[in-house]
Amino acid sequence: MIFNLRNTYFRYAFFTLLISIFLIFFLLNHSLFKKNKQVKSLNEFQIETKNIHSIFIQQLKNRHVKKNLLIKKGQSLNTTLSNAGVLQRDILDITNLLSKYLNLKKINNNHIFQIIMNKKTGKLERLTVNTDNITSLHIFRQDNKFTANKIEKVLYKKTSLSEGIIKSSLFRAAQKDNIEAEVIVEFARIFGFEIDFQRDIRKNDIFQIVYNKYVDDDGELQKNGKIIYAYMKNKGREIELYRFVDQKGIAGYYQTNGKSIEKALMKTPINGARLSSTFGMRKHPILGYNKMHRGTDFAAPKGTPIMASGSGTVEVVKWWGAYGKYIRIKHNTKYKTAYAHLNGYARGIRPGAKVRQGQIIGYVGSTGRSTGPHLHYEVLVNGKRKNSQRLKLPSGRTLRGSDREKFEISRIKIDVMRSNLIN
């Protein structure tokens, strides 16, 4: 009896345990385990597809190589293609086809050739060349034969906003922000009327640029357009400039009050963006301004372009003792500017030549009595040398009447565009 009872007890216990294990297993499996399992497998799936995607891209990249070719002076297209690794047979087929569209004898470095080669087979897959600014010729391999296709390039205008904080120089800040050199050079030129980029720039000065970009179908940048808006916070002072084309069709940059930034003379007659000196370097005696010096020095890398700070007539172009290679421009009966220690003169700069404001007249050097590459710049007022940086030049014109009204509308439009780009 005891044994039986025990037996029954064990039997109950055994079944209860079995049911419990089964229940626990079922519950865990159904809720927690399964849930985890599902998430896990989804992750695995995503990782897998991601891998497949990158493998696919990688394979494409591995399979094809894109090269830009430039026809060097005295070099034929055949040689250029051959140097790029295009097979002789392909060269023959391609030049035959090209000659139907282009005069191959007149091919020069204005023609930009781009080729796509198949890495595995070493064969040319596609060749593209611009026949003029907007049309290009695409030659591609199809069923082992080359076919030509004339394509008119469509460029799309895109407005872009860039801003940055200056830590050492405007150029470095721009580089960090991936702003193309030509854009920042233009920005520096515009502000060159008001800001001396060697002496006035302070650490943590802020700049903002809104400008147009032209991109092709692939979204690749083809050319930069105009700067529409330029802003600088310099030494706590804010300057906002808006591009505006007046009724006569003349474009200029105006402040919010309708006053033009442009003056008869620039404060920075040099590619301001390239002034490389850091803030500490400005304390160096040769770079600073002092009364005895009677000029302003801009330290910049050798070869940096120098601009005519105002329009006028070239008066002197010659080696002038301690000044080294020297240029002097007469702007009007009152103002003249001089540029010294140049490395060289720009083409066409000779006595009597007419120059426009902003035109490149020479390049930074260290000729004459000079301790390093820099531009020595002088402003002569009625024949007397004056501190160019403290000179009070008559300010630019102010928009009036209907020009002013149109400017206000255009300014609001730019501000709206700007706030859309920020958000």
Ligand SMILES: [Zn+2]
């Ligand atoms: Zn000097």
